[in-house]
Amino acid sequence: MSIADKIKSGDILTMSRLIRDIDDGMPEAEITLQKLFKHSGDSKILGITGLPGAGKSTLTSLLISYYRKQNKRVGVVAVDPTSPFSGGAILGDRIRMQEHNADSDVFIKSVATRGSFGGLSKSVVDIVRIMEAAGKDIIIIETVGVGQDEIDVVRLAGQVLVVTAPGLGDDIQAIKAGILEIADIFVVNKCDLVGAEKAASELKDAAEDNITGDLKPIVMTDSIHIKGIDELTESIDIGFDKFNNDNIKNEYLDRRYRYExxxxxxxxxxxxxxxxxxxxxxxxxxxxxxxxxxxxxxxxxxxxxxxxxxx
Amino acid sequence: MKRKKRILVGKVGLDGHDRGAKILARAFRDAGFEVVYSGLHQTPEMIANMAIQEAVDGVGLSLLSGAHNHLFPEVARLIKEKGADNIVIFGGGTIPDKDVAFLKESGISEIFLPGTSLDIIINWADNNL
Structure with a gap:
């Protein structure tokens, strides 16, 4: 069986080894990617971004559970920063997703930025392709903790959640001109903490769509006590339903492939x-x-x- | 093209002591490794799945509960069973001298006993992964 065929059959060892080759810039990996291309483009791709410590990984874990209850196969790419000094990295996102480690239908891949600046690593676009070809129904991309300008995820994902938390105060102001604009859904996580309502209300300006004037959803969640998750998943589902419209789907695919x-x-x-x-x-x-x-x-x-x- | 070394630092079984594992993870980071840390209380199956999904070169297991003779070989067996016999497995923790030979026969490449300095572990990993 060729490498491409093994990946299409969902072989985990082959997938992870090919991903490693891509991350390490092995030129021969491209031949397999070329073969996989026509089997990609149909999965739902959800981007999760936001400040460091806002709760992106914990939220990702809850979303995995939601999709697994529907028997969907899930892929996750979690990006963490590379040290500019040693070139090393601690890839700690999957610590929050431990409960899925024994589930063979959940494939989690941690990658380091390795010098990329857009909030993703260079390899993410190809990793997503491999997961799509391997039959993952939903692929969640968790960016590094971002500040203002790391918005590459919007070009790859069909929908983007921007996650924030109360108590970050001025940080909300600081990100106003940057990543807030790429959100499809805003999440105020840790909503059990003081200041959650204020954080949500401060997002209202940013939540107004520049073109249509529609208000984007602002969802309050508490990942520890599992609150607001149903509302969040409902908003995500509504967002993905829009892709049943060919024009919207094509617009997305144009954006994605152009970026790539x-x-x-x-x-x-x-x-x-x-x-x-x-x-x-x-x-x-x-x-x-x-x-x-x-x-x-x-x-x-x-x-x-x-x-x-x-x- | 030079590959970046990737390693999984794993805590397996009912053992809540992860100060050492975290210090080790950080030392590997500072030595230029990409380090995935498993978090606490993982089963051998979970460690094996993580090692394979993350396509690491090595798995470093830390255990202070005394169950190493049971858990370390099980991780080695599962990783091999899943076809990733290229992954080097090593371990450390509160492990007595007398258990080292058995562990080495059971698929663990090296055991670091209490008191081992970080440099020795990092150098070993650099040369053997």
């Missing part, structure tokens, strides 16, 4: 340019000319754009 292609092109270009500076005499001459003040960096950029060898 743009990201990959940019990645390859960055690598090509980096290599050219090391190996190509034309690039070296340009750099020397700038250093000697015979050329300005703006002209250098134009020249490099003309000389970059696209393969």
């Amino acid at each position: 292609i743009e990201y990959k092109v940019r990645d390859k270009l960055t690598e090509t340019i980096r290599e050219s500076f090391e190996n190509d005499p034309v690039f070296k001459d340009i750099l020397k000319a700038v250093r000697d003040k015979k050329m300005d960096p703006y002209t250098a950029v134009t020249k490099i754009m003309k000389n970059v060898k696209l393969t």
Whole structure:
């Protein structure tokens, strides 16, 4: 059986090894991904983002339980930050999802950002594809704890939950211009704590859709005492039902594939340019000319754009 | 292309002492490893599933309850049974000298006894994973 066929049959060992190869940038993994492409695009992809400590992982665990009760197969990609100093990482999200460790229909993958800035790792888009091809009905992407600008998840997920918690005070202000805009549903978690109502009311401005004026759902949850989860899952289900409309589905797929292609092109270009500076005499001459003040960096950029060898 | 090393630090069985496991996890992080920490009270089955899903190079088991002769070999057996015999398993905790030989025969590559310094463990993992 080929690797692609094994993945389509849901073979866990093959899936996890291929994901490892992708994370490690092994070029041969791409051949399998090409074969898997036509078996992807139909799963529900739910993004969960928000500040560190807001309760994203615990909430994810409750959502896994919800989908497992419906006998849905679940994939989770949980992203945690890579240390800029050692290159190491502690991947601690799945500690909150322990109860699913013995369930063979729940596949949880922890990944580190490895230098990516958008709140995801470079590999997430391909990991999602593998999970889709392996027949996961729902795939939950949990981003790193984010602040303002880490919004890549909105380009990949069909729906995004932005999770916050009371007591974060000014942080809500701080994120107003950034991730609040990408939410489909707002979650005020830890709603048993003082200030939950205030946190929810402060979100009302951001919850008004810029275009339609509709109010996006603001759901209060308490993951420890399991409150508000039914309301949350209902909002998520309503959100995914919209994808039964072909126009909405196509709009989403266009966004997703455009992001993926743009990201990959940019990645390859960055690598090509980096290599050219090391190996190509034309690039070296340009750099020397700038250093000697015979050329300005703006002209250098134009020249490099003309000389970059696209393969 | 150089692979990043990945490791699962696992707490198995009824043992609530995870200070050591957390210190170890952090030391591995500082040595450049990607570390998945299992959390407390995992069954051997759960540890094996995690190790496979996360495609780690090694599993480091920490146990202070005295049940290592039962639980460590079971983790090794399950990981092998699930086809991931490339994963190196090692362990440590309050383990007496006299149990080391048995554990090594049961699929555990190395046992670190009380008092072992972090450097020794990290170096071993660096060379053997």
